[in-house]
Amino acid sequence: MHAYQHQREFHGLPVVEFSGEAGATGDRPAPGAAAWRLAVPYGAGTGFDALWDTFLDTVDPDEVRALLIGPWWTDGYGPVTDALARVVGDAGRLPALEALFVADVTSEECEISWLEMSDVTVVAAAFPRLTELVVRGGGGLALAPFRHDRLKALRFEAGGLPGTVVRAVAGSELPALERLELWLGVDEYGGDSTIDDLAPLLDGARLPALRHLALANSEYQDEIAAAVAHAPVVAQLEVLDLSMGVLSDEGAAALLEGQPLTHLRLLDLHHHYLSEELQQRLREALPGVELDLDEAEAEYEDDPEDRYVAVAE
Template identity: 70%
Template sequence: MTIARHIERFHDLPVHEFVPDDTRPRPAADAVAWRLALAYRSEQDFAQLWQSFLRDVDPADVRALVIGPWWDWDKGYDSVRPVIEVLTAEARRLPALEALFLAEVTFDECEVSWLVMDDVTPLLAAFPTLTSLTVRGGTGLGLDPVRHDALTTLRIESGGLPAAVVRAVAGSELPALEHLDLWLGVDEYGGDATIDDLAPFLDGSRLPKLRHLGLANSEFQDEIAAALAHAPVVARLESLDLSMGVLSDEGATALLEGQPLTHLRSLDLHHHYLTEEMQQRLGDALPGVALDLSEAEGDDMDDEDDRYVSVAE
């Protein structure tokens, strides 16, 4: 799982760690996705690291940014707000920015539920040409419904995604969006969305260019599968992700008994609670679909309370 280790590529670019005062030759500003992260016991705060970056790398050519740990390690996990503030304050110096990963932080650095997020609406407002936004963390995460004409990929990874954020995404005007991933998480960590909150993504009336839909890491994965079995949006999807949750034979049966899925290029169901018989049925029914049934968590858990999503705390 990518959350357990740092990504090596982002926005089809290799990730390159920015090190202040590095005397080695740097790659061209547009050739990599620049990762900015405060090292343990760093003598700089994030604002100082950011200014070093603007000094040493031509910001006008930067295409992708990956933001890692931003907090003072001695003081604890501060809100991401200062990062959002410095990014938006310098937005005009980053005219070529296409992709942003906010809080690319691993389990070893900080549990997902400990990441203190903030309202990310200013980022979309400040970067109208942004095509890809990934956000990790749900605690304190905020979003207002927006119109953004360039965004093609939106990915929110969370152990508990607030319903207000799900509704804001559903209420946004995103005419170019092709790829949407939402990790819904669990109620214990703020994931209070319901199947009703997902309805705008399913009825096909919004997001006209959507080709990939991920509604993953959910405690009600069977209910999502049952809704998708008859959802108009599915007919125009190329890939579907229902992974990381507590999907059981009940949800898989609904998928098989619903509309055809053979047009999909891929169906991701990894981390599931399917019986071997159901896994075989899925494989037989979808021979031309790239089907991910890895991380079988066992089908002998009759008590649903014993089942768990892949990412919570």
């Protein structure tokens, strides 16, 4: 999706925009039958506080299962800190919350690199029933290692994901986690992680339930592929996603020369810099695996210095 359009479905539920209008329910769905998106309209005279208060007074928060925080600012793309604090501060009124998307904001509303985030560690502590967490944006993003016994899906989307966040994820205790997605991004926008930061994730010992791993959108995608080729975690995966980055023939060859990948259901390499020869070798080596080789960029950018990830600014 690359943050070009809003979520239409989240946590298996249709996304419904909360208009901010109190009173008559009209065609409004039951609180637990939708994923509620709260977004401050462009040029609104009131901010997220007023929208949030109206939401709690209008939609029974006891039954709400999924929330998406859209644009929270009235001007200046301010940090999400206060809006997130309101949601976390009312955690006791949201006992059924299972899924939270922080910053369902499209590039038309605000470029991903302009999104100002905050420390999201508080979310895990506030919502013990949470099974899905998505955070978009890397600027100002912070995370400390945490334990959560019910979280099944965790995704960080960024044009530059701080290495401190990657290390915090790697150092967390997430025994139920089935799906982990990290858009690593580029150094220019704060993506300063290294291959060493990923080592605990690739080991897999702390992620016994993991079945879907995405280490994507990276400037060092070839290094990741070479490490993945011998990583213990791969044996337990159904989906391996190394897409959106600058994967070249070097990285693809390392994958082919490493451990078998024939057990995978999907190998996602879209947005890549592979030659036709390497693409064909992958197809021949993995005949029973769904292989996504869309968005081949090699013919356009022969110079490695000119290669780019799918999502940066």
